[in-house]
Amino acid sequence: ANRHYAWSGETFAEWQAQAPMQGQLLGLFEPSHMRYEADRAKDPASEPSLAEMTALALQQLQQGDQGYFLLVEAGRIDHGHHMSNAYRALSDTVALSDAVATAVDAVDLGDTLIIVTADHSHTMTISGYPRRGNPILGKVRLPTGELLLDAQGKPYTTLSYANGPGFREQRQNLTDVNTEQADYQQWGTVPMGSETHAGEDVAAFAAGVNANNVRGVMEQNLLYPVMHRALFGPPEG
Numbered sequence: 001a002n003r004h005y006a007w008s009g010e011t012f013a014e015w016q017a018q019a020p021m022q023g024q025l026l027g028l029f030e031p032s033h034m035r036y037e038a039d040r041a042k043d044p045a046s047e048p049s050l051a052e053m054t055a056l057a058l059q060q061l062q063q064g065d066q067g068y069f070l071l072v073e074a075g076r077i078d079h080g081h082h083m084s085n086a087y088r089a090l091s092d093t094v095a096l097s098d099a100v101a102t103a104v105d106a107v108d109l110g111d112t113l114i115i116v117t118a119d120h121s122h123t124m125t126i127s128g129y130p131r132r133g134n135p136i137l138g139k140v141r142l143p144t145g146e147l148l149l150d151a152q153g154k155p156y157t158t159l160s161y162a163n164g165p166g167f168r169e170q171r172q173n174l175t176d177v178n179t180e181q182a183d184y185q186q187w188g189t190v191p192m193g194s195e196t197h198a199g200e201d202v203a204a205f206a207a208g209v210n211a212n213n214v215r216g217v218m219e220q221n222l223l224y225p226v227m228h229r230a231l232f233g234p235p236e237g
Contacts, residue, residue: 012048076088115206154173
């Protein structure tokens, strides 16, 4: 069978140089989850980015003339939140954004539908009132640059979680703490070994064929007929 396997960035780069390739491709770059985007540069095997894998997948799929369905999941956003680690969650969100931009540039939106959505939210909250331009991972500061203090006279971060492993028995004084470094865990109000999912609606963005039917407040199951119609056209009759 004409099948190819990659476990390292070196082999993946060879695929990129030859793309599109004939046959089936399988890339397994870690024994478990792939690395967070923030840690990918430290990988000795140089695993590819989400955008790079998206680009190669599209090159492979575009060889056919029957249409295709591609699912790209940025699952480590979820893992970062579960650890109350906004740094890695947001870094992987940027990586997802890069993958979406790669897909938009690689396809013809005249005959392709792209949907970007999530299966659930998390308990991360955004607190105010930080000055304009304040680092999203930073402590809340007034327009003067002075730290804004809570009712206990302690600084607080813009981002925190309603629960999770960031809980501490005593609220930490963050004055001299670097809350923007990669391993910092944002405060969690309720102690949990892992931060939980939340319950609010998530966004669904669409571009291309039939994208006009992704609008307003929708039940998640209604995304299926939007995709089905884009791939197979409107039902007969």
